[in-house]
Amino acid sequence: MIVCFAAAAAPFVLASAASPATPATAPKRSHELSAIEVFTVAERAQSAGHYEEAIRLYDALTQDRNADVRAEARFRKGMLLASLKRYRKAATAFRELLDETPDAAPVRLELAQVLALMGDEGGARRELRQVQATGLPEQVARAVGQFDTALRSHKRAGLRLEFALAPDTNINRATEVRTLDTVIAPLTLSRDARAQSGLGVHLSADGYLKVPIGAGISVVPRINSLATLYGKSEFDDITVTALVGLEVQRQHDRFSPSIGHGWRWYGKRSYMHTDVATLDWIHVLGQTAQLSGSVSAATTDYQLNNLQDGALYSVSVGVERALSARSGVSVALNAVRQTARDPGYATASGGVRLLGWREAGRTTLFASATLQRTEGDAALALFGKRRREWFASVRAGATLRALTVHGFAPYVRVGYERNASSVDLYDYRRFTSEFGITSAF
Known part of the structure; x- marks a missing residue:
């Protein structure tokens, strides 16, 4: 069930469209009609089934000098596109409106509903948390509560693609030193074994299929893939994971157990195979926050070094909270245990990740920081040292929605990144960047 917000959104209809006392001048292509008259023509076209004509009229009104007229035009355009099931374009229209009026709660609710219909439940819930952070009238708050209870991922299948150019100062995450001290003799590293810079192409694709089998229960097979390709193919890094599992939805919780297999190729060679079982959990935590958790267990089969074969266990927990209609933060803790045939390759690690985001006009900004500690079980035979490492990374970025084309921006x-290791082979630093396209909402 999807709750209709028509009643809650009604107050958003603006005074400029309701009162002839404050007419605004429409663009010239509207033949100097007032904004109110153009809205009337658009309504008639919409009622007659001439949807493209109505959309063109709304597009013309989004160029008006009056901010209220622009907002009303974007709202009506988004509602029309949503009714036509053009959800991506509807989401873009609502997002453009929120860029100018971030505290327009009814619009954010409509955006949440459209995202849910697209299958982006996470995005829908984030919009709900952000709108609830602003405080709502009682009537709207009740509508939000109904929607939050009924929220499901309605899309039965989905595909997400991303493409970017990725300059990188250390594409192989390698040390910069020329000579390593070993228990035998100093080892001189070849040029390819040391840090290499390069320009890569970053590609990712995620797809899923949802098959309902009962009330709030679905079977969900999915596939995730990530590739970074370089001119020097010996550094190409490709990962593919195929999973199948259940999605169990309850009033305030969602559980997703799954099993699957993963493949990784480095260069032109098979690098690692994994068999994995996971359990993901999301819990609604009040009106403006959610708690998430994940546990997994896997067996690892390294194709080039059997001494690294073993098991991999991980657990993580995080909290995400909306601070306002335009900003939010999250914090996550994780722990990982990796066993191996050779204790020198076995490690235990734990870390924390902080993330914050903010919408600034038609740009979404984010920044994150990660700190992780890793300890090896025993000394590596060749180096006579046990791995002790601090890994730190910071990232920042921006999505430029002002340059959106067909729902992509x-x-x-x-x-x-800086990995400070007691073993020089694992000690590195790295600057990364990406310039690409992604969904605009």
Whole structure:
């Protein structure tokens, strides 16, 4: 069930469209009609089934000098597109309106509903948390509560694609030192074994299919893939994971157990196979926050070094909270345990990740920081040292929705990583960047 927000959104209809006392001049292509008259023509076209004509009229009104007229035009355009099931374009229209009027709660609710219909439940819930952070009238608050209870991922299938150019100062995450001290003799590293810079192409694709089998229960097979390709193919890094599992939805919780298999290729060679079982959990935590958790267990089969074969266990927990209609933060803790045939390759690690985001006009900004500690079980035979590492990274980026084309917008991301290790082979630093396109909402 999707709750209709028509009643809650009614107050958003603006005075400029309701009162002839404050007419605004429409663009010239509207033949100097007042904004109110153009809205009337658009309504008639919409009622007659001439939807493209109505959309063109609304588009013309979004160029008006009066901010209220622009907002009303975008709202009506979004509602029309949503009724035509053009959800991506509807989401873009609502997002453009929110860029100018971020505290327009009814519009954010409509955006949440459209995102849910597209299958982006996470995005829909985030919009709900942000609108609830602003405080709502009782009538609207009741509508939100009904929607939050009824919220499901309605889309039965989905596909997400991302493309970017990725300049990188250390594409192989390698040390910069030329010579390593070993228990045998100093080891001189070849040029390819040391840090290499390069320009890569970043590609990712995620797809899923949802098959309902009962009330609030679905079978969900999915596939995730990530590739970074370089001119020097020996550094190409490709990962593919195929999973199948259940999605169990309850009033305030969603559980997703799954099993699957993963493949990783590095260069032109098979690098690792994994068999994995996971359990993901999301819990609504009040009106403006949610709690998420994940546990997984996997077996690892390294194709190039059997001494690394073993098991991989991980657990994470995080909280996400909306601070306002335009900003939010999250914090997550994680722990990982990796076993191996050779204790020198076995490690235990734990870390924390902080993330914040803010909408500034028609740009979405984010920044994140990660800190992680890793300890090896025993000394590596060749180096006579046990791994002790601090890993730190910072990232920031922006999505430029002002340049949206067909629901996609350009983005830029930059980052810095530093892995300080007691074993020189694992000690590195790295600057990264991405210039690509992503969904605009």
